[in-house]
Amino acid sequence: MSFDLTGQRALVTGASRGIGRAIALAYAQAGADVAVLARNADLLGEVVGEIESMGRRAVACPADVLDDDALVAAGAQAVEYLGGLDTLVNNAGGNSFSIPVAQMRMSGWSKTMRLNLDSIVTLTQSVLPALMESRGSVINVASVVALRGAPTMAHYGAAKAALVSFTQSLALESAWAGVRVNALLPGWIDTDLTDFLRVSDEAEAGVLARVPMARWGTSMEIAEPAVFLASSAAAFMTGQSLVVDGGLSAMP
Numbered sequence: 001m002s003f004d005l006t007g008q009r010a011l012v013t014g015a016s017r018g019i020g021r022a023i024a025l026a027y028a029q030a031g032a033d034v035a036v037l038a039r040n041a042d043l044l045g046e047v048v049g050e051i052e053s054m055g056r057r058a059v060a061c062p063a064d065v066l067d068d069d070a071l072v073a074a075g076a077q078a079v080e081y082l083g084g085l086d087t088l089v090n091n092a093g094g095n096s097f098s099i100p101v102a103q104m105r106m107s108g109w110s111k112t113m114r115l116n117l118d119s120i121v122t123l124t125q126s127v128l129p130a131l132m133e134s135r136g137s138v139i140n141v142a143s144v145v146a147l148r149g150a151p152t153m154a155h156y157g158a159a160k161a162a163l164v165s166f167t168q169s170l171a172l173e174s175a176w177a178g179v180r181v182n183a184l185l186p187g188w189i190d191t192d193l194t195d196f197l198r199v200s201d202e203a204e205a206g207v208l209a210r211v212p213m214a215r216w217g218t219s220m221e222i223a224e225p226a227v228f229l230a231s232s233a234a235a236f237m238t239g240q241s242l243v244v245d246g247g248l249s250a251m252p
């Protein structure tokens with residue numbers, strides 16, 4: 001019963017595809033009205049249609065999270081349409097290159113930080129008053145790469161590790177106002193982001209050999225824990241990292 005989100009108003013970023021889309025649909029399934037944010041307006045429109053077919057309200061807020069003004073405007077549009085905000089899911093993010101630190105260009109480092117960290121700070125700050133009014137919660141989608149070294153992906157690992165630290169700091173700053181802030185740390189999930197690891201059987205086998213459950217996770221297997229974090233079932237949980245990785249991070 002406590003996993004019910006009836007009456008909640010949620011904003012999910014990166015909701016046009018993959019994990020964010022699954023979270024938006026799962027939230028609607030659990031009873032929430034949902035604003036969806038990403039760059040691809042056509043795909044967002046399809047998600048809105050699916051949510052409306054479940055009998056919930058939904059709005060597309062197209063924006064590039066790397067454009068601060070557009071991002072803040074999209075956040076304001078979401079809050080206005082929903083009439084407030086109970087849950088912010090900072091999910092938009094990712095990594096588009098692998099390279100050792102010795103060869104990495106600082107422009108690549110900066111872009112990764114802006115996508116996976118700075119944009120989250122900007123959007124969260126802009127909608128924090130609405131979250132304080134509702135005593136709502138923030139869910140930051142980080143990654144298990146935040147927990148240890150990520151050779152050839154130091155830029156991505158460092159951004160996600162900083163996101164976990166930001167989660168803890170904001171949780172401590174906001175607890176007095178009744179706002180909860182948690183991080184969700186997926187392992188390897190079968191989305192567009194990990195397509196490059198399925199280009200050959202060898203590449204895929206190499207990834208799955210390090211996963212005790214020996215398979216890819218699905219977007220829905222991240223979306224359901226995201227429902228938990230947004231729900232009253234997680235009412236006494238803040239500043240935490242919920243790892244959902246098929247056992248990957250438990251490996252020695």
Ligand SMILES: NC(=O)c1ccc[n+]([C@@H]2O[C@H](COP(=O)([O-])OP(=O)(O)OC[C@H]3O[C@@H](n4cnc5c(N)ncnc54)[C@H](OP(=O)(O)O)[C@@H]3O)[C@@H](O)[C@H]2O)c1
Binds near residue numbers: 038
């Ligand atoms: N898949 C995994 O194995 C895995 C593991 C750990 C953590 N994660 C994290 O989970 C989150 C979602 O990943 P995913 O696997 O679902 O990735 P994905 O399939 O590539 O989807 C990424 C989403 O983010 C949006 N997005 C990307 N750049 C954006 C930008 N500049 N402005 C606005 N929206 C943007 C994309 O929409 P548009 O292209 O329409 O803008 C899309 O909706 C990311 O933060 C990722 O780091 C994923």
